[in-house]
Amino acid sequence: MSWGHSPKPPSRHSSDPTPHQSDADGDLSAGLKVQIRWLIRRDMPEVLEIERASFEQPWTEEDFLGHLRQRNCIGMVAEHNQRIVGFMIYELHKARLQLLNFATSVDFRRLGVGLQMVAKLVDKLSQQRRQEILLEVRESNLQAQLFFKAQDFRAVRVLRTHYDDTTEDAYVMRYRLYETAADTIPFQPQNRIDFYNDAA
Numbered sequence: 001m002s003w004g005h006s007p008k009p010p011s012r013h014s015s016d017p018t019p020h021q022s023d024a025d026g027d028l029s030a031g032l033k034v035q036i037r038w039l040i041r042r043d044m045p046e047v048l049e050i051e052r053a054s055f056e057q058p059w060t061e062e063d064f065l066g067h068l069r070q071r072n073c074i075g076m077v078a079e080h081n082q083r084i085v086g087f088m089i090y091e092l093h094k095a096r097l098q099l100l101n102f103a104t105s106v107d108f109r110r111l112g113v114g115l116q117m118v119a120k121l122v123d124k125l126s127q128q129r130r131q132e133i134l135l136e137v138r139e140s141n142l143q144a145q146l147f148f149k150a151q152d153f154r155a156v157r158v159l160r161t162h163y164d165d166t167t168e169d170a171y172v173m174r175y176r177l178y179e180t181a182a183d184t185i186p187f188q189p190q191n192r193i194d195f196y197n198d199a200a
């Protein structure tokens with residue numbers, strides 16, 4: 001996700017897509033039970049560890065604090081057995097939530113942690129009468145695209161050469177609380193010549 005408040009935000013490119021389950025405990029058949037709560041200052045070392053293991057160009061502590069100082073920015077962590085196993089940073093806007101940063105600990109992937117964090121966000125949408133969640137994801141970050149697709153997000157826009165560090169594009173992905181039929185029509189590129197032919 002181009003996690004980003006700024007038009008050219010730091011890279012969101014996972015460095016390790018491999019699931020690791022060795023550290024996890026509990027009943028994994030039903031997913032790993034996590035508590036999702038506000039991020040507090042003393043969570044930062046663990047959050048930074050997850051961030052660095054997850055992205056080639058991780059946010060620094062100052063990046064996190066800079067965002068979290070903003071009034072409309074919220075940080076949450078997923079905790080399991082007093083260990084931070086995931087986090088998310090998002091902004092509150094009038095009609096939507098903008099996801100800026102989102103990651104699960106490498107040791108706790110494919111255990112439903114990310115899924116539970118998204119469920120928390122969706123729950124906030126319905127409580128707060130906001131309609132949608134938006135995020136940006138690098139075109140190379142296939143695992144995140146597949147993850148968000150599995151959570152009913154859809155790619156709705158391409159931001160060409162969106163990043164400072166590469167020429168790759170960003171995909172804007174959107175979750176809508178009340179998806180209409182029109183929202184689900186697949187994107188069909190149309191060239192202008194076809195358009196004029198149709199109109200003639």
Ligand SMILES: CC(C)(COP(=O)(O)OP(=O)(O)OC[C@H]1O[C@@H](n2cnc3c(N)ncnc32)[C@H](O)[C@@H]1OP(=O)(O)O)[C@@H](O)C(=O)NCCC(=O)NCCS
Nearest residue numbers: 001014103104109110111112113114115143144146147150
């Ligand atoms: C993307 C990410 C947050 C997913 O978190 P997670 O806790 O592993 O996800 P979950 O276990 O809740 O996955 C739920 C479902 O999403 C899909 N999914 C998750 N990771 C996937 C992957 N790597 N490939 C394909 N599908 C995936 C699956 O359908 C999965 O269900 P399943 O495990 O029963 O098949 C995690 O891989 C991560 O932190 N990546 C690095 C950071 C990142 O890219 N963040 C997003 C930036 S846009």
